[in-house]
Each structure stands twice: as structure tokens, then as C-alpha cells.
Amino acid sequence: xxxxxxxxxxxxxxxxxxxxxxxxxxxxxxxxxxxxxxxxxxxxxxxxxxxxxxxxxxxxxxxxxxxxxxxxxxxxxxxxxxxxxxxxxxxxxxxxxxxxxxxxxxxxxxxxxxxxxxxxxxxxxxxxxxxxxxxxxxxxxxxxxxxxxxxxxxxxxxxxxxxxxxxxxxxxxxxxxxxxxxxxxxxxxxxxxxxxxxxxxxxxxxxxxxxxxxxxxxxxxxxxxxxxxxxxxxxxxxxxxxxxxxxxxxxxxxxxxxxxxxxxxxxxxxxxxxxxxxxxxxxxxxxxxxxxxxxxxxxxxxxxxxxxxxxxxxxxxxxxxxxxxxxxxxxxxxxxxxxxxxxxxxxxxxxxxxxxx
Numbered sequence: 001x002x003x004x005x006x007x008x009x010x011x012x013x014x015x016x017x018x019x020x021x022x023x024x025x026x027x028x029x030x031x032x033x034x035x036x037x038x039x040x041x042x043x044x045x046x047x048x049x050x051x052x053x054x055x056x057x058x059x060x061x062x063x064x065x066x067x068x069x070x071x072x073x074x075x076x077x078x079x080x081x082x083x084x085x086x087x088x089x090x091x092x093x094x095x096x097x098x099x100x101x102x103x104x105x106x107x108x109x110x111x112x113x114x115x116x117x118x119x120x121x122x123x124x125x126x127x128x129x130x131x132x133x134x135x136x137x138x139x140x141x142x143x144x145x146x147x148x149x150x151x152x153x154x155x156x157x158x159x160x161x162x163x164x165x166x167x168x169x170x171x172x173x174x175x176x177x178x179x180x181x182x183x184x185x186x187x188x189x190x191x192x193x194x195x196x197x198x199x200x201x202x203x204x205x206x207x208x209x210x211x212x213x214x215x216x217x218x219x220x221x222x223x224x225x226x227x228x229x230x231x232x233x234x235x236x237x238x239x240x241x242x243x244x245x246x247x248x249x250x251x252x253x254x255x256x257x258x259x260x261x262x263x264x265x266x267x268x269x270x271x272x273x274x275x276x277x278x279x280x281x282x283x284x285x286x287x288x289x290x291x292x293x294x295x296x297x298x299x300x301x302x303x304x305x306x307x308x309x310x311x312x313x314x315x316x317x318x319x320x321x322x323x324x325x326x327x328x329x330x331x332x333x334x335x336x337x338x339x340x341x342x343x344x345x346x347x348x349x350x351x352x353x354x355x356x357x
Contacts, residue, residue, distance in 0.1 A: 052082055118311070151319075155253040156255040252306070
């Protein structure tokens with residue numbers, strides 16, 4: 001895609017545009033005017049995105065001429081995903097740290113709706129604590145018998161770059177180049193190999209696909225935020241020799257740091273994750289000479305592209321054996337049950353993927 005974006009109308013007439021990768025803007029938002037499609041959603045749909053529950057024409061008019069310094073992020077770019085795709089759950093993204101303060105009237109109610117019980121009125125402050133000794137409970141034997149594998153990941157973004165939806169080809173390449181140097185400093189069970197998407201051999205690519213480790217973009221809702229611009233350049237995956245410690249570079253956030261293994265040893269997975277985060281942070285500080293390297297906020301916590309990941313930016317998951325449950329009640333019904341417990345059901349390969357037995 002030669003330009004920064006194309007409109008929905010242009011995309012319909014251009015077969016070279018791929019909605020799974022290219023940034024496609026709502027026709028009205030491309031002109032920086034209130035999207036008529038969003039009004040239609042709000043008047044006809046029962047299940048609205050969190051963004052659509054907040055945004056009004058009046059709020060759009062108030063914010064439409066504001067722009068952040070680092071990424072040039074606008075309210076039009078912020079709400080594009082939920083305007084283009086009615087089934088988006090959150091419906092908005094950020095382009096840099098400043099987005100969350102400049103467009104607070106959008107993000108604050110979205111954040112408080114998603115992160116239930118957390119208030120952004122200044123009375124609460126976020127604390128990230130990776131002390132394994134503070135986990136004093138364990139899964140029951142019955143629970144352990146149902147867990148096939150355990151995976152805990154965090155998102156991290158470098159404070160001296162814009163977030164990827166507001167980033168460029170150059171910023172993505174600079175991040176990948178920096179992380180290649182950082183990965184070379186990792187030792188022991190964290191040491192491994194960094195493979196760039198543009199340099200992998202067909203055999204390496206297929207092996208990572210078979211291992212379910214390789215991220216491949218190809219997500220329309222993420223693409224509508226700008227996640228996948230300049231694909232596959234500046235993307236890569238690092239994995240330790242055991243493949244129990246993995247880092248995705250520029251998948252969405254700058255870094256997705258992942259610890260995983262077969263079985264149900266949650267504490268072991270968490271301990272490895274904590275060591276990995278600390279080692280990567282130390283490596284970035286040493287190479288750049290910066291005292292602080294990860295984007296964070298005393299109230300919002302770790303800063304991420306999607307408001308759903310703010311706070312710890314952590315997501316812990318297990319592949320669990322529940323024979324015939326989806327076949328009997330369906331994925332959507334199972335997800336409804338999970339959400340009553342502030343959990344989510346996801347497919348075998350993560351968000352927006354199918355369940356594969």
C-alpha cells in the first residue's frame with residue numbers, strides 16, 4: 001500500500017488491497033467527520049463496542065482537531081476499528097502514550113468499563129509485582145488433570161517510540177534492530193535465536209507454524225487500527241532453545257513476552273516470565289543508556305495499543321480439556337459463561353481463531 005491508508009470505498013474497487021493487512025479507514029473518518037456508519041450502529045445494534053457506547057457526534061466535534069505529538073494520533077484513527085467493524089468488542093486503539101490523556105473523554109469510560117472496578121479518578125494507582133513468592137495457592141489436583149498447557153504473556157512497549165498503530169516502517173525496523181541486540185545478551189534457559197519474518201527459511205517458517213508459535217498478522221480488526229502496516233517488515237520472533245520462552249516483536253505492541261510449557265505448573269511459567277522481562281529490560285537499558293525504557297503510567301499501568309491490555313498487560317491462559325462442551329453449547333455461549341467470571345474463551349491459536357481439537 002503506497003499511501004498511509006485507503007478508504008473503504010477505494011478498497012472495494014481495488015483488488016490489491018488486503019483488509020487483513022492494509023489500513024482501511026471509514027470513508028467519513030478519512031475526511032475527519034463523524035462516521036454515519038457509527039450512528040447506524042448505535043441506533044440498530046444491541047451489542048455495541050465499548051467505544052460506540054461512549055462516542056457521540058458532539059464529542060467527536062470537540063476532539064476532531066486534536067493531534068498527539070509523537071504519533072500525530074487523532075480521534076478519527078482512534079475509533080476506526082469499531083466504526084468499520086461492528087462486532088469489535090473494544091472498538092478503539094491508541095497511537096502513543098499521550099493518546100490516553102489527550103482523548104481521555106473517550107478512553108476513560110472505555111477503560112473503566114473493561115477493567116471493572118478500576119477507577120481513573122486518581123484514587124487508584126497501578127502496581128506491577130512479579131514476585132513469585134507472593135503466589136501462595138496452587139491448582140487442585142482435579143484442575144491440574146484437565147490442563148494441557150499453560151501460557152502467560154505480557155505486552156511491553158518502548159517509551160522512546162510511538163505505539164505501532166501510530167508508528168512507521170522506520171520505527172518498526174529500529175525496534176527490531178534494537179531487540180536483535182538485546183536478545184544476544186540473554187543467557188541460560190532464556191538464550192535462543194531471533195528470526196525475522198522477512199529472513200526465515202521456508203523450513204523455519206513451517207516449523208514455527210507447526211509449533212503454533214508464529215504470528216502471521218491477517219486480522220481485519222487489528223489491521224483497521226494500523227497494527228499490520230508495512231507487513232512483514234520489522235517483525236520477528238525470538239525463542240529460547242526449549243521454546244518455553246518466546247518474544248514476538250512488532251506483532252501489535254512492540255513486544256509480547258511469553259512463557260509457556262506443557263502441563264499445569266503455573267508458578268514455574270510465571271517465574272520464567274518474570275526473569276525474562278527483567279533480563280530484556282536490563283538489556284535495553286544497557287544498550288540504550290536509558291534509565292526507563294518501558295512505557296508506563298502511575299494510574300494506567302503498562303501502556304498498550306489496546307485499552308483492554310492496560311494495567312499489568314498480562315494475560316494468563318490454559319489449554320483445558322473440556323470434551324464435547326463447545327459441540328453441545330457452542331463457542332459464543334461458553335464465552336458468555338466465562339465473561340461472568342471476568343474471563344474469556346479463545347480459540348486454539350488465540351484471539352479471533354477457531355477451536356481445533
